[in-house]
Amino acid sequence: MSGSPCGRLGKRFLFQFANEHLDFRVAEFSAIADLFGIKLESGWQSKNIKDPFWEFQLSSSTDAEKLASRSMLVKSALELWGKGATYPEMYEDVRQNTAKHCMIPFCGNGASFKIKVDTYNKKQTQEYKVQRINDLPLDVFPLEGKIDLKNADHILQICENYGEDHNTAPDTPCMVYFGRWLVDGQREKIKTYNLKERLFLGHTSMDPCLSLLMANMGKCCKNTLVFDPFVGTGSLLVSAAQCGSYVMGTDIDYILLHAQGKPSRAKQKKRSKDESIRNNLLQYGLQQFYIDALVADASKSSLWDSRLQVDAIITDPPYGVREGAKKLGSEKNDPSLTEEDKDGHVPQKIDYHLSDVFRDLLNFAARFLRIEGRLVYWLPVYSPEYCEENIPRHPCLQLVSNCEQKLNSRISRRLITMEKCHECQVRLITLCFSGV
Amino acid sequence: MKLLTHNFLTSNIIKGVTKGYPLQIMAEKVDVKEVEFNPDFVTKMLPKIDWSALIKAAKDVGHGDGLPEAVIENPESNEEFLKAAHNALMQVEVIEGKLVCPESQREFPINNGIPNMLLNEDEV
Numbered sequence: 001m002s003g004s005p006c007g008r009l010g011k012r013f014l015f016q017f018a019n020e021h022l023d024f025r026v027a028e029f030s031a032i033a034d035l036f037g038i039k040l041e042s043g044w045q046s047k048n049i050k051d052p053f054w055e056f057q058l059s060s061s062t063d064a065e066k067l068a069s070r071s072m073l074v075k076s077a078l079e080l081w082g083k084g085a086t087y088p089e090m091y092e093d094v095r096q097n098t099a100k101h102c103m104i105p106f107c108g109n110g111a112s113f114k115i116k117v118d119t120y121n122k123k124q125t126q127e128y129k130v131q132r133i134n135d136l137p138l139d140v141f142p143l144e145g146k147i148d149l150k151n152a153d154h155i156l157q158i159c160e161n162y163g164e165d166h167n168t169a170p171d172t173p174c175m176v177y178f179g180r181w182l183v184d185g186q187r188e189k190i191k192t193y194n195l196k197e198r199l200f201l202g203h204t205s206m207d208p209c210l211s212l213l214m215a216n217m218g219k220c221c222k223n224t225l226v227f228d229p230f231v232g233t234g235s236l237l238v239s240a241a242q243c244g245s246y247v248m249g250t251d252i253d254y255i256l257l258h259a260q261g262k263p264s265r266a267k268q269k270k271r272s273k274d275e276s277i278r279n280n281l282l283q284y285g286l287q288q289f290y291i292d293a294l295v296a297d298a299s300k301s302s303l304w305d306s307r308l309q310v311d312a313i314i315t316d317p318p319y320g321v322r323e324g325a326k327k328l329g330s331e332k333n334d335p336s337l338t339e340e341d342k343d344g345h346v347p348q349k350i351d352y353h354l355s356d357v358f359r360d361l362l363n364f365a366a367r368f369l370r371i372e373g374r375l376v377y378w379l380p381v382y383s384p385e386y387c388e389e390n391i392p393r394h395p396c397l398q399l400v401s402n403c404e405q406k407l408n409s410r411i412s413r414r415l416i417t418m419e420k421c422h423e424c425q426v427r428l429i430t431l432c433f434s435g436v
Numbered sequence: 437m438k439l440l441t442h443n444f445l446t447s448n449i450i451k452g453v454t455k456g457y458p459l460q461i462m463a464e465k466v467d468v469k470e471v472e473f474n475p476d477f478v479t480k481m482l483p484k485i486d487w488s489a490l491i492k493a494a495k496d497v498g499h500g501d502g503l504p505e506a507v508i509e510n511p512e513s514n515e516e517f518l519k520a521a522h523n524a525l526m527q528v529e530v531i532e533g534k535l536v537c538p539e540s541q542r543e544f545p546i547n548n549g550i551p552n553m554l555l556n557e558d559e560v
Binding site: 222223225246248250252254257258276278287288291292293294295296297300302303304305307308309328329347348 | 437438440441443444445446448449457471472474476477480481484485486526547548549550551552553554555556557560
C-alpha cells in the first residue's frame with residue numbers, strides 16, 4: 001500500500017519485542033536501521049525498554065520488513081491502524097487516522113482474514129479474546145471479508161499490554177493496539193541454529209540468539225569480511241556467515257581447532273572426525289563463506305600484513321571462567337629450548353591478563369578494521385564496582401553501544417560495540433584500562 | 437588454507453624477523469574446493485591483494501595457470517579474470533604442507549588445512 005492516500009498515520013508501525021535481553025533492544029534496532037540506511041525519528045532511543053511495544057513512523061512497510069528481517073529481538077511487526085489506553089480510544093484512533101479504503105483490501109469483501117488477540121503480562125481466556133473480536137464496531141472496521149482461521153490471506157491483530165509487571169497486572173489493559181500483521185522477526189533462527197544440534201561444539205560456544213545479535217551489531221552483511229581472533233568452535237562465524245559475510249578466525253588452542261580434545265557434550269565420548277569450523281558452516285549450507293581458521297596467538301597482530309582489512313571483528317574473548325586466557329610465553333628467565341626439545345614441542349603458554357586481552361583486541365581492531373568497521377565483543381564486569389570508565393578506550397575507536405547481560409547478582413558481561421573512526425597513526429597504543 | 441589467507445600472512449611475529457613476507461608454501465597435499473563464484477567479493481578484495489605473492493603461491497602449489505602476471509585494467513568487468521582470481525584466492529587450498537619464513541626459514545606446519553602459526557616460547 002505504499003503511496004496510498006492513507007495519510008501520515010497510515011505509516012505507523014508497531015514492533016513487538018520478545019521478553020528477553022531488554023538492554024539490547026535499542027542497540028540492535030539501531031544497528032539494523034543503520035545497516036539498511038533507514039532513518040528513524042529523532043529521540044527514539046529514549047523509548048522505554050521495559051515496554052515491549054514500540055511504535056515507529058516509517059516511510060513504507062518495506063522498511064518495517066527490512067528491520068524485522070534481521071532482528072533477533074523483535075517478535076513481529078504490525079502496520080498499526082490504531083491504539084488507545086482503552087478500547088473506545090483505540091476505535092476512535094482508527095476512525096480518525098486509518099481510512100476505510102486502506103483497511104478494505106485486508107478484511108473487506110473479497111479478502112480472507114483472521115483476527116488474533118495477543119496479551120502481554122496477563123493470561124486471558126479464549127472467551128475473553130473472542131469477546132474482544134466480537135466487540136469490534138463494524139462501523140469502524142470494515143470486516144466484511146471471509147473469516148478463515150486456517151489459511152487467511154491477512155492476519156489482523158489486537159495487542160493488549162497489561163504493564164511491566166505480571167504480578168500487579170490491572171484488570172483491563174493499559175494499552176490496546178490494533179493492526180495488520182506484516183512480518184515476524186528472526187526468533188525462528190534461535191531454533192534453526194540451536195547448539196544442541198551443532199556438529200562442533202565447545203564449552204564457550206555462544207548461544208544462537210546472542211551470536212546472531214552480535215552479527216547484527218557488527219552490521220554483518222553480503223560481501224563483508226568478518227574476523228574472530230578468539231574463534232573457538234566458530235559459533236560467531238556461523239552467525240556472521242548466516243548474514244552473508246565471509247569469515248575467518250584464529251585460536252591459540254591447537255587441540256580444539258583440530259577437534260582432538262575432549263568433547264563438550266556430556267554424553268559424547270570422543271570428538272568425531274568431521275568436527276570442524278568449516279563443517280559447522282557446512283551444516284547450515286554456509287560453507288561458501290568459510291575462509292580459514294588458523295592456530296595462532298591473537299596477541300601477535302604482526303601475524304597479518306597491514307593490507308588485511310576487515311569489515312567487522314566479532315568475538316568473545318577468553319576471560320577465564322570456563323576457558324582461561326592464554327598466550328605464548330614463558331615465566332622462566334631463560335626460555336631457550338634445545339633442538340631435541342623442539343621436536344613435537346607444545347609451546348608453553350602463560351596467563352594472559354585480562355587487561356592485556358582487551359588492549360590487544362582494541363589495538364588489533366584499530367589496525368585491521370576499515371573505517372566505520374565495527375568491533376563487537378563481550379567484556380566481563382563485576383557489577384557492584386562497574387562504572388562506564390571500565391570500558392577500554394582507544395583513540396581510533398568510538399563507543400557505539402554497551403549492553404548488559406546479567407549472569408548473576410554480581411557478575412555481568414557487557415556487549416561492547418565500537419566503530420573505527422579514523423586510521424591508526426601509532427601502531428600500538430597502551431590503553432588506560434581498569435577492568436576486573 | 438586458502439591462498440587468500442596466505443596473501444595476508446607474515447612471519448613477523450618471530451623475534452628479530454622484519455621481512456617475513458611472503459611465506460613460502462611447501463605443499464604436500466592441495467585441493468581445489470568449489471566455492472560459489474561471487475564477483476563482487478573478489479572485486480572488493482583485489483585492491484588488498486599482493487598480486488605477485490598470489491601468483492608465486494599459486495605456482496608453488498601447482499595452480500598458477502590462467503593467472504595474468506599483473507591485475508588487469510578494470511578487473512570488475514572481466515569475468516574471465518575474476519573467475520581465475522576467485523579460483524586462486526578462494527578455491528585452491530593447501531591441506532598438508534608447511535609455510536616457511538623467508539628470513540629465518542622457520543617452518544609452520546599445515547595440517548588438515550589448518551596452519552599452525554604458534555611459536556615456541558623462546559621465539560617470541
